[in-house]
Amino acid sequence: MNVSDSTPAMNNLMGSEADSQRxxxxxxxxxxxxxxxxxxxxxxxxxxxxxxxxxLRYKTVERLKSVGKHSIIGASGxxxxxxxxxxxxxxxxxxxNMWDDGNSFGPKEVHNYLTRMMYNRRNKFNPLWNSLVLGGxxxxxxxxxxxxxxxxHYEDNHxxxxxxxxxxxxxxxxxxxxxxxxxxxxxxxxxxxRVLLYRDRSAVNKLQIAKITEEGVTISQxxxxxxxWGFSAFKNPTAGAEGSW
Amino acid sequence: xDVSSGDLNAPHSMGTTIIGVTYNGGxxxxxxxxxxxxxxxxxxxxxKITQLTDNVYICRxxxxxxxxxxxxxxxxxxxxxxxxxxxxxxxKVAANLVRLLSYNNKNSLQTGLIVGGWDKYEGGKxxxxxxxxxxxxxxxxxxxxxxxxxxGFFDQVWKEGMTQEEAEQLVVxxxxxxxxxxxxxxxVVRTVTINKDGVSRKFFPGDTLPLWHEELEPKESLLxxxxxxxxxxxxxx
Numbered sequence: 066m067n068v069s070d071s072t073p074a075m076n077n078l079m080g081s082e083a084d085s086q087r088x089x090x091x092x093x094x095x096x097x098x099x100x101x102x103x104x105x106x107x108x109x110x111x112x113x114x115x116x117x118x119x120x121l122r123y124k125t126v127e128r129l130k131s132v133g134k135h136s137i138i139g140a141s142g143x144x145x146x147x148x149x150x151x152x153x154x155x156x157x158x159x160x161x162n163m164w165d166d167g168n169s170f171g172p173k174e175v176h177n178y179l180t181r182m183m184y185n186r187r188n189k190f191n192p193l194w195n196s197l198v199l200g201g202x203x204x205x206x207x208x209x210x211x212x213x214x215x216x217x218h219y220e221d222n223h224x225x226x227x228x229x230x231x232x233x234x235x236x237x238x239x240x241x242x243x244x245x246x247x248x249x250x251x252x253x254x255x256x257x258x259r260v261l262l263y264r265d266r267s268a269v270n271k272l273q274i275a276k277i278t279e280e281g282v283t284i285s286q287x288x289x290x291x292x293x294w295g296f297s298a299f300k301n302p303t304a305g306a307e308g309s310w
Numbered sequence: 311x312d313v314s315s316g317d318l319n320a321p322h323s324m325g326t327t328i329i330g331v332t333y334n335g336g337x338x339x340x341x342x343x344x345x346x347x348x349x350x351x352x353x354x355x356x357x358k359i360t361q362l363t364d365n366v367y368i369c370r371x372x373x374x375x376x377x378x379x380x381x382x383x384x385x386x387x388x389x390x391x392x393x394x395x396x397x398x399x400x401x402k403v404a405a406n407l408v409r410l411l412s413y414n415n416k417n418s419l420q421t422g423l424i425v426g427g428w429d430k431y432e433g434g435k436x437x438x439x440x441x442x443x444x445x446x447x448x449x450x451x452x453x454x455x456x457x458x459x460x461x462g463f464f465d466q467v468w469k470e471g472m473t474q475e476e477a478e479q480l481v482v483x484x485x486x487x488x489x490x491x492x493x494x495x496x497x498v499v500r501t502v503t504i505n506k507d508g509v510s511r512k513f514f515p516g517d518t519l520p521l522w523h524e525e526l527e528p529k530e531s532l533l534x535x536x537x538x539x540x541x542x543x544x545x546x547x
Contacts, residue, residue, distance in 0.1 A: 119325075119455065119493040124524040228349065251532050264351045266325075266344075266493040270525065274532055288535055289526040294498055294515035299343075299355040301511070308382050310345060310356040310374060 091143035091194045093117055095128045096267040097229035098139035099257045100198045101241060102207050102222045103250035106278035107200030109139045110254040112261075113287055114269035121269055129275040131282040133158040136172040136201035137275045138179075141226040142214065143194035150193060153182065172201025172208040176218070184216030196226035202279050225257075228265040233257035247276070259290050325494030326358060327456025327485050328369035330424040331468075332449050333477035336434040336505025337426040340481035341369050342456065342489055343497030354497045363388050364509070366404040366427030367502050371454035372441070377421040380411050401427040405437035405445055413443025422453045428504045456488030456495035463487060478503060478512070486519040 098111040115123030128147070129139045132154050140147040157178060161170050170178075176199045186192050192214045200209045210220040223237040236257055245253065251274060262268045270292070275284040303309050329340040341358040344351055358370050360381045366388070370377035384407045388399050391407075405425040412419060425437040438444075438451035450468060452460050463484060472480065478501055485499045499514040517528065529535055 116493060120459075121491050121493055248533055255531055263354050266346050266349045266351055266496070270528065285532055286535075287526065288532060289528040291528040291530055292516050294355070294517070296355070299498065299515075300513050301357075302355060303357045303360070307361050308378060308385060310353060310358065310378070 091146075093123065093144045094194075094267070095126060095141045095144060095147070096265055097225060097227040097233065097261050098128065098141050098196070098198045099225045099229045099233045099237075099254055099261075100139065100200050100209050100211075100223065101237060101245070101250055101254065102200075102209050103245040103247065105247065106202040106207055106276065107137065107209050108247075108250045108254055109137055109198060109200055109275040109277075110258055110272060111139045111141070112258065112269050112272040114267060114271070115144050116267045119266070121267070124269050124271055125287065127273070127284075129273055129284055131275075131277075131284070132175050132199075132201075133161070133170055134281065135169065135203045135277075136175045136199060137277045137282055137284075138175075139198040139200075139226075139275070141196045146193040146195050150179070150182070150195065150197070154178075171203035171206075172199055172210070173203075175199055175201070176208070176210040176212065176220075179212045180216060180218040183212050183214060183218075187215045198224055198226060201277055205279060228261055228268075229257065232260050232264055236260065255290060259292065262290060262292060326371040326454030327460070327488035327492060327495040328358060328371050328422075328424050328453045329457075329460075329481050329484055330369060330426040330436040330438070330451050331472075331477050331481060332434045332436050333472045333474055335474060336428050336503060337436055338474070338477045338481050339367055339369050339424065339426045339502045339504070340485050341500050342454075342485055342495040343500060344489075344495055345374055346494055351496065356497070357500060359500055359502045359511075361385070362404050362425075363392060363399055363427075365398050365429060365504060366401050366425065367504060367509070368404075368408065369424040369426070369453065370421065371423070372421035373419070376419045377423065380408060380419070380421060380423070383411055384408050398429060400429040400431055401425065401435040401437065402429075402432065402447075405435075405439065405447075408437075408439050409443050409445045412439055412441075416442050424451055424453055426502075426504065428506060430506075434505060452484070454488075454495065456485075456492035459488050459491045460484050474503060474505070482514055483520065486514075487522060489519075490522045490525065 093115045100109045111128040113126050115126035131137050197212045211224040212218040223241050225233045270289045271287050273285050325346045327342045331338050339359050343356045345353040345356045360368050362385050387407050392399050423439045428434045438446045482499050489495045501512045503510045
């Protein structure tokens with residue numbers, strides 16, 4: 066051990082004190098969030114699962130929330146960190162309302178606030194263990210963005226977190242187009258959520274879809290999707306090759 | 311963006327739920343159908359109940375590679391044994407062969423197995439062969455990561471001398487309960503019933519399984535719900 070390692074300038078780099086305060090790994094986690102722009106605004110989808118490691122422990126976790134009048138947020142990752150983020154956002158909106166100046170935070174502003182929050186925590190080696198999707202409409206302008214736990218942020222016509230990046234985005238790249246109707250948007254999101262249900266171990270079959278338009282926010286009641294298992298190949302997969310799977 | 315296993319010090323869990331129960335006349339073997347690589351479901355309709363002989367089957371859990379190679383070797387040895395013996399092998403011999411491989415290679419293998427079958431000497435028998443190569447002849451046994459969620463369930467509902475219907479329903483219900491809570495188990499429920507009359511394979515897709523706590527009836531789409539809703543404003547914020 067070098068003397069120089071214990072000088073005040075090098076203190077935080079030793080790790081022992083800093084470790085007692087950092088987030089090492091998540092406990093209760095939510096999986097993918099998928100979001101798309103459509104004709105009248107934004108649609109977000111997320112299931113209601115809160116996994117505890119490999120156990121599907123909680124099945125009514127609301128991972129889609131409204132933020133003020135113009136935005137909705139969807140979160141994956143550590144649920145307790147999401148709840149903390151919501152406390153911060155609700156405070157932000159409250160103070161904004163207290164100005165009572167006729168102006169209110171739009172989705173762009175909220176997204177920027179989230180980005181700063183996530184990035185600054187990351188710089189202190191104590192991240193909020195979430196990947197977030199932020200969508201909204203203000204003055205006819207549609208906005209859809211995402212922020213990761215290390216502060217990576219961008220906007221796009223369709224975004225996803227976690228497994229959604231690998232399974233949903235290819236489907237969206239293929240089938241998304243400008244001016245989707247509400248029905249088309251919902252069907253497209255359901256297609257993505259169904260694939261995630263088949264292929265993501267931490268997915269649960271109970272989801273919500275949130276819609277935001279100039280008029281306001283609506284979050285659907287929880288519901289489950291039908292799944293298809295009727296392929297003849299599924300009935301007896303090892304018929305021709307005993308011992309395989 | 312995604313952190314997969316999280317804690318690297320946590321024990322390596324075996325993805326799967328497997329069950330073997332004896333009943334009045336034979337055995338019922340059951341399993342889920344999910345094979346995962348990390349958090350990705352590589353195969354959602356796998357067949358984890360593998361044939362060793364006409365009258366003996368094996369449920370596989372843990373490493374897919376290890377369980378397959380053990381099954382393949384045991385099938386090969388049992389085949390030779392059957393020829394030399396001149397009649398069907400017993401379930402006990404099959405279980406012992408599995409034991410030899412599991413025990414003597416215990417440092418390299420990571421697979422938990424359940425051997426079940428019917429022979430004319432002992433009738434229906436179930437043998438549990440967990441990690442390490444212990445062999446236990448039992449009236450019923452459960453294995454795989456999903457089994458953690460079933461110990462209480464079986465403690466409560468198990469009884470000797472069930473009928474075939476009761477045993478099959480019990481196995482399907484149990485695997486379905488495990489699937490509801492274990493992320494490493496999922497897909498369809500497969501059962502194999504073995505008795506003096508032969509072998510019968512059954513297949514229970516998700517929509518035929520009962521719904522458990524906080525599970526909802528699956529629907530085609532949100533749009534159907536919205537269009538049939540009674541109140542004028544079904545979506546609330």
